[in-house]
Amino acid sequence: MKRVRITNGSVGLVFKNGELIKVLEKGTHWLFFNEMLIRYDLTKRLELPVAFEMVKDCNELIEMLHVVEVKDQELVLVFENGNFREVLTSGRHLFWNKLLDYNFIKADMSQLEIPKEIDSNLLSRYELARFVRVFEVSAHEEALLMIDDVYTQKLNAGIYRFWKNDTSVKIARVDLRHLQLEVSGQELLTKDKAAIRINFFANHKVVNSEKAILDNKDYSKQLYVALQLSLRAFVGQYTLDELLSNKVTIAESVFTEVLEVTEDLGVQLLSCGIKDVILTGEMKDIMNQVLIAEKRAQASVITRREETASTRSLLNTAKLMADNEMLYKLKEMEYVEKIADKIGEITLNGNGGMVKQLKEIFAVNT
Structure with a gap:
């Protein structure tokens, strides 16, 4: 025989010929020949040397254990004395119930939604984060949730978490801020066949995210084309001089016409205008010559006007001097x-x- 001692916080399992024959708690015990003792720490998970099915009929042992069965597509969160300890995946897990207070929360990962009893702060821990999909919607954004490519709901600003499983989860973000669309370098012909380039802009914002994303493919590009076509149509109705004089009128006309398109795009057009009218090299030289000629003509007119005024002043002075000898x-x-x-x-x-x-x-x- 052999004497063994089981200390506080420990348990001994006695096996004989591969079978569990008794459980030893705190105290001094005797072992017979061919009996093998395995000591276990009550603060640690139980790992049996044999299959659980071989000991499940030992009521003395079963009463000392938490037997946690975790199926496929399930997770179990383990809390020890109120503090999160670990995550259990599929399988059978054994914990002693004598010394520590354990609590278990089971989660079904076949569902997308994460149970509310799981603190969101735990979801960022590495043990759990690898099982979670995270989507963030910024304060200036709105998002559409697609589950298996089917629109489900609209998401406002915030952080959204879903279990990782075979279900496809996507979100389509929409920027709700005021945006500026540039229609740059448009080469156009005026009514008098003058070749010019125009830089145009439009300020807009998305007001219906479902219509913008679900009913239209690349709503921003469609708005760009609508502005481009409308601008070409109106510019072709004006000569170069009229265009330079009526830039605001043209912008207002484009704005009014494109408003009809933006409603179907889920977009609100706020303002638009012509930023630059750029002449080609040859046309620029011609316009410079016209401008120089106009300024020279204006200068000539002013010079003649001043000369006339000066002559008239001299004539008036001469008349006064002729009539008044003292003045002379x-x-x-x-x-x-x-x-x-x-x-x-x-x-x-x-x-x-x-x-x-x-x-x-x-x-x-x-």
Whole structure:
């Protein structure tokens, strides 16, 4: 015989010829020959050396165990003394019920929805995260949920989690912010056959995500084409000069026409306009020449107008001086003063008045 001691927190299983014959708890015990003792820690999972079916009839052992059966497409979350410990997959799992308080939550992974009793904070733990699909919808987005390619529901901003299984789960996101669509570099012909390039823009937002995603393929591209065709149609009705003068009118016309299309696209058109009208190289040279000619003509008109005004002023002054001898003398002295400012030194003698002598000096002999 052999004496063995089972300490606190342990259990001993005695096997003889591969069969479980007794369970030993805390204390001193005796083993007979051919009996084998296996000690187990009550804080750890039980791993039997034989199949469970060979010991399931031992009521003494079964009463000390939690027997957790996990089927395919199931998960079991194990909580030890209220704290999450591990995840159990398909199979049979044995836990001692003597020392620690265990709690088990079973989840059916054949269903997409994750049970509410599972704390969402646990779903980010590695043990669980590998079994979960995560979709995030930003604050400025809306999403459509597709299950097995069938539209199910609309998702607002938030984080959504589903079990990983054979079911196909997809989401289609839609940006709900104000968006700007650029229709750039459109090469067009005006009514007078002038070749130009136009950069056009349109501000819009999605107001019906189901219609935009489910009823239309690439709603943004369809809006682009509608703007492009409408712009071409209106530009062809104007000459180049009319186009440059009526950019706002053309933008308003395009806006009104495209509004009929946007409703079917699930989009609201907010505003649009022409950003740039770009002339080709040859047309740009011609327009520059026209502009230079116009500015020269304007400058010539202004010069002639000023010359006419100056001549008229001189004529009026001459008439006044002819009628008023004193005014004539004052004007004469004014010019003498101006001329004298240009001369450094003037010598006068005593014969005659100073004004008269200055007049004689600056007079031009004819």
